[in-house]
Structures are given as structure tokens and as C-alpha cells.
Amino acid sequence: MEVCTEKTLWSFMFLLTGAVGVTVIYPFTSTCAVRGSTVTLPCTFTPRKSFSDGQREVPLKIVRVLWCKNHEICQGPTPSVWDSNSTNNKPRYQYLGDMKTNCTLQIRDVQQGDNATFRFRMEADNSKGHFTNQTGVTVRVDDGSKMRIISSREDKKLSSGENLALLCASVCTFHQLEVTWFKDGHALSENGSSLEPLSSGSYTCALKSIKETLSEPYSLQVEAEEQQPVDGNLPLIAGVVSGVLLAVIAFTLFIFIIRRKLAAAEHQRTDGGETEPKHPDDIYSSIQEESHRQETSRAVEDVSYASVQFKHSHERSRHVEEVDNAVVYSSLASRG
Structure with a gap:
């Protein structure tokens, strides 16, 4: 009896010593899942960083992680549901974690055989870094409940x-x-x-x-959503809008034609040397200027005509005077 107690004590001390600085945390230790569903077992871990061999501190590195079912230590030949060192893991079990801190496991298409306790284990490059959390997560499979x-x-x-x-x-x-x-x-x-x-x-x-x-x-x-009545003024509004648009288009077209004609006239004036006004006000001014020129021309003609007439009359008077003088001179000569 004492021998058995002593062995148990030493085993406990060994586990306690190996667990210094090591943790595995399950947010919940039990859950239920419906057969055929998917269940996720959240898990986080903190590995042991190093150990002392009496002379120096030896660093540790995690080289293997695994999940097993219904086994307290999850080591040796114990069958696992997922093993990082195995290439034959069942596709229903998927490891969502890593080799550092995350150890989450997901079980897809839950079967009745998944009604068990699942535990996570980590292994380092030295046995002093191995650790298994014996608490684990217990899954209860519900096979008959209705949705x-x-x-x-x-x-x-x-x-x-x-x-x-x-x-x-x-x-x-x-x-x-x-x-x-x-x-x-x-x-x-x-x-x-x-x-x-x-x-x-x-x-x-x-x-x-x-x-x-x-x-x-x-x-x-x-x-069904109720239909909103159609407004009776819509056709009238549409007609008014159409009329305004047509008026705007017609006015725009008129302005365009006028500008084209003025541009053509300006082009013709430039090429032919003719002076043709561009604006109605210019046309009116041109007419006034032309009328003034005509009146001035007529006045000049009248003056010229009067001058000519006066010259002609003056020359005729001189001729008569010269004739009269000749007659008087002849008379005086005869008397003498």
C-alpha cells in the first residue's frame, strides 16, 4: 500500500514539475452537438520555453501537437483523431490551431462515436516540454432532437x-x-x-x-405592396414639358441659322471687298450715310451748275459790252 502511494506521489510530482510554465485552456469543458452537425472545440496553450540541466538553460521548441479521444495522457500508441505528424488524419477532424498558442479542433458531420472526451497534447524537442491537459472537453451527441x-x-x-x-x-x-x-x-x-x-x-x-x-x-x-394611383395631371405636365423643349429647340435653331447667315455675309464682304453691315443698327446707319452722301452730291451739282450758268452769262455780257464799245468808237471816228 505504501509502495503504491509512494509511486503515485512521485508520478504527481513529475507531472507537476513538467507542468511548470505550461498551460492548456478549454473555454468550456463540455458541449453537445446534433448528429450531422459541426462542432468547434476552442483551445489555447502556452508551451514551456526552456528547462535547466543544472548548468545552463536549455530552450524548448514544440515539434508535435495532437488530439486524442477517451485517453487521459494521450501518448504512445494511443490512437489520435488528429496528429501533426500523421498524414492519415480523418477528414472529419480539422485542426484550426498552430504550433504556438492556438489548439482549436473542429469536428464535422458529428457521429454517435464522437460522444466522448477529447484532450489536447503538445510535445517538444525534449521530453521535459511534453504536456497533456487531462481535463479535456466532453462532447455529448444528440441524435433524436428535432430542429x-x-x-x-x-x-x-x-x-x-x-x-x-x-x-x-x-x-x-x-x-x-x-x-x-x-x-x-x-x-x-x-x-x-x-x-x-x-x-x-x-x-x-x-x-x-x-x-x-x-x-x-x-x-x-x-x-403584396399596394399600387399607388396614377396622377391625372401627369399627361398635362408631360405635354407642357414637351412644348417647352420644342420651343427651346426651335429658338436655338433660329439663332443658329441667323449666325450662319451673318457669318456667310461677313465672309463674302471680306472676299469681295463689299461693305455690308452685320447688325440691323449698322444697316440703318449705312442707309443714313448713303442718303447724306446723295444729298451732298446733289448740292455740289447745283452749285456747279449755277457757277457754269453765271460764267456763261458774264461772258455774254462782256461780249455785248465789247460790241457796244466798238460801235461807239466807230461813230466817233466817222465824225472826226
């Missing part, structure tokens, strides 16, 4: 355009479920745990390929 539908709103009536989300859940697992949705008894293409229905009907859900888990029906009524 249930949880709605994001209490009212089962909604108007067209409103949002509603349905969640297919169980008493154990509320996430990462592969389910089949049904509407009025017909399977839908969606297989996620949530659904956003868009039409009225009776919705149910069940775990994929497990009809025994079919939920109670959830009846949803979607009311």
Missing part, C-alpha cells in the same frame, strides 16, 4: 420589401449546421442554417439527410 425555427421578428406577417430571417437551430448546436429548408413540403436550394424568405408559405427545416429532425412548420404571410 426548431427561430424568427428575427415576432410578427409572422410582413409587407413586401420588409426583411425577415429564419434560423434553423437545435437544443445543442446553434451554428455551422448543414440543413435542408422546405417550403410547403418542397425542398429549397439553400442549405445554410439561416434563410430569408421572400414569399408566403409554410417553412420547415431539418438536418441534412436526417429526416427525423424535421422542425415544426413556421407559417409566414407576405402582403
Whole structure:
């Protein structure tokens, strides 16, 4: 009896010594999962950094991590569900951790054989860095519970355009479920745990390929959105707008034509040397200038004509005077 007690004490002391600076933490030590679902076992660890051999401090490095089922130490020939040194790990078990601090394990398509306790073990490049947390995580597999539908709103009536989300859940697992949705008894293409229905009907859900888990029906009524009456003034408004647009277009076209004609006239004036005004005001000014020139020309002609007439009359008077003088001179000569 004493020998057995002494061996147990030494074993405990050995484990305690090897556990200095080493931790493995499970946020929860038990959980339940529905058969066919996916369950995640969160886990974190802190490895031992080094050990003393009496003369110096020897650093340690983690070289292997593994998870086993229903074994307290999880070492030696103990079968594991996932081993970093193995190439034959079952695809249903996936290690989401690393070789430093994260040791999370995920179990997909949970089976009845997963009703067990899972433990994590780390191994270093020296046995003094090996450690297994014997507490582990106990998984309870629920094989007969029906699924249930949880709605994001209490009212089962909604108007067209409103949002509603349905969640297919169980008493154990509320996430990462592969389910089949049904509407009025017909399977839908969606297989996620949530659904956003868009039409009225009776919705149910069940775990994929497990009809025994079919939920109670959830009846949803979607009311059609009322049509708004058409405003009787819309045709009149449309006609007014069209008329204004046509008027703007016509005015723009008129301005464009006028500018084209003025540009053509200016071009012709430049090429032919003719003076042609560009603006109506210029036209009026040109007419006045032309009239003034005509009046000035007529005045000059009148003056010239008067001058000519006066010259002609003056020359004729001189001629008569010269004739008269000649006659007088002849008379005087005869008398003498």
C-alpha cells in the first residue's frame, strides 16, 4: 500500500514539475452537438520555453501537437483523431490551431462515436516540454432532437420589401449546421442554417439527410405592396414639358441659322471687298450715310451748275459790252 502511494506521489510530482510554465485552456469543458452537425472545440496553450540541466538553460521548441479521444495522457500508441505528424488524419477532424498558442479542433458531420472526451497534447524537442491537459472537453451527441425555427421578428406577417430571417437551430448546436429548408413540403436550394424568405408559405427545416429532425412548420404571410394611383395631371405636365423643349429647340435653331447667315455675309464682304453691315443698327446707319452722301452730291451739282450758268452769262455780257464799245468808237471816228 505504501509502495503504491509512494509511486503515485512521485508520478504527481513529475507531472507537476513538467507542468511548470505550461498551460492548456478549454473555454468550456463540455458541449453537445446534433448528429450531422459541426462542432468547434476552442483551445489555447502556452508551451514551456526552456528547462535547466543544472548548468545552463536549455530552450524548448514544440515539434508535435495532437488530439486524442477517451485517453487521459494521450501518448504512445494511443490512437489520435488528429496528429501533426500523421498524414492519415480523418477528414472529419480539422485542426484550426498552430504550433504556438492556438489548439482549436473542429469536428464535422458529428457521429454517435464522437460522444466522448477529447484532450489536447503538445510535445517538444525534449521530453521535459511534453504536456497533456487531462481535463479535456466532453462532447455529448444528440441524435433524436428535432430542429426548431427561430424568427428575427415576432410578427409572422410582413409587407413586401420588409426583411425577415429564419434560423434553423437545435437544443445543442446553434451554428455551422448543414440543413435542408422546405417550403410547403418542397425542398429549397439553400442549405445554410439561416434563410430569408421572400414569399408566403409554410417553412420547415431539418438536418441534412436526417429526416427525423424535421422542425415544426413556421407559417409566414407576405402582403403584396399596394399600387399607388396614377396622377391625372401627369399627361398635362408631360405635354407642357414637351412644348417647352420644342420651343427651346426651335429658338436655338433660329439663332443658329441667323449666325450662319451673318457669318456667310461677313465672309463674302471680306472676299469681295463689299461693305455690308452685320447688325440691323449698322444697316440703318449705312442707309443714313448713303442718303447724306446723295444729298451732298446733289448740292455740289447745283452749285456747279449755277457757277457754269453765271460764267456763261458774264461772258455774254462782256461780249455785248465789247460790241457796244466798238460801235461807239466807230461813230466817233466817222465824225472826226
